[in-house]
Amino acid sequence: MVSQPFRSCVACRTSRQKRDLVRVHLVPDGKLGVDLGGGSGRGVYVCPLHVCLEQAVKRNEFARCLKVTLAPMTVEDLEELIRERVSRKVAALLGLARRARKVVSGAEAVESAMKRHSAQLILSAADASANSVSKLRTLAKEVGIVWMQALGKEELGAALGGAPRVCVAVTDPCFAGAVMSVLKKIPVEMEARERPHGQAADLGGRAEPRKVWG
Known part of the structure; x- marks a missing residue:
């Protein structure tokens, strides 16, 4: 190693x-x-x-x-700069995953990927309503798949080369790990770092949603 x-x-x-x-x-x-x-x-x-x-x-x-x-x-300026860079990096990684056929989108496809245990990471849009993803989020919790928030619906769809998306499933562990590693760069308070989402790199664990505004 x-x-x-x-x-x-x-x-x-x-x-x-x-x-x-x-x-x-x-x-x-x-x-x-x-x-x-x-x-x-x-x-x-x-x-x-x-x-x-x-x-x-x-x-x-x-x-x-x-x-x-x-x-x-200001610190707010710097944090916004980091969030913007994270947002671009996540979009780029999702684009690569799409071309490698390692990401699926749409409620039925995401649910199917979770039930088949092929989903390694679920990303929901930061501006998606809680009701629109409640069923999928409950399933992710039950099967132990990491759930995070990234980008807006428009940006999530653009990263995949299509219409707005509410959530997507990353099915490759390398892509999933790369996305989670980038999302950990979003500035947080010290207390937040100690919560479960700070362990997001562990593909076997769950993560509380961390927002990336596009």
């Missing part, structure tokens, strides 16, 4: 696997950009936790570590 590289959070100084952190770097227009999967060039790493992002912004850690002068940025 290949060992995973570690990096330290610029705020709390905790050493974590690089894949569990958000990389912040400078983009050509002189502003900050975020990278979810590592990258080349100068960058700094931060935990995807509100408290760490807030501390890094307040202490001006990004400008100090990158050795540049940055325009003022």
Whole structure:
């Protein structure tokens, strides 16, 4: 097994696997950009936790570590930047899964995938009503399939090259793991990280919904 590289959070100084952190770097227009999967060039790493992002912004850690002068940025601006990047990455992964025929959509297809135990992850649209997915969510809970929220109905459908979708099932464990790993980068409070959805990478467990607004 290949060992995973570690990096330290610029705020709390905790050493974590690089894949569990958000990389912040400078983009050509002189502003900050975020990278979810590592990258080349100068960058700094931060935990995807509100408290760490807030501390890094307040202490001006990004400008100090990158050795540049940055325009003022609020923690809300940074969190929105991360959510936007997560949203794009999830859409890209779903597009790849669609081309590999590793994702199904539509209530009947999703239900069938769960009953056949081929579904590894269920994604429901963040703007889907609770009533529209209640039956499927109950089934997911019964069979022990991870349920998360990502994108809006329009964005979920666009990622699959079609009409708006309320929910989809990812049937490949590699794609499912990749999507869940990206969703873990959404900034949360410390208490939320300790809840079951923080264990979403475990395909055998369940996850509370984590929203990604498209």
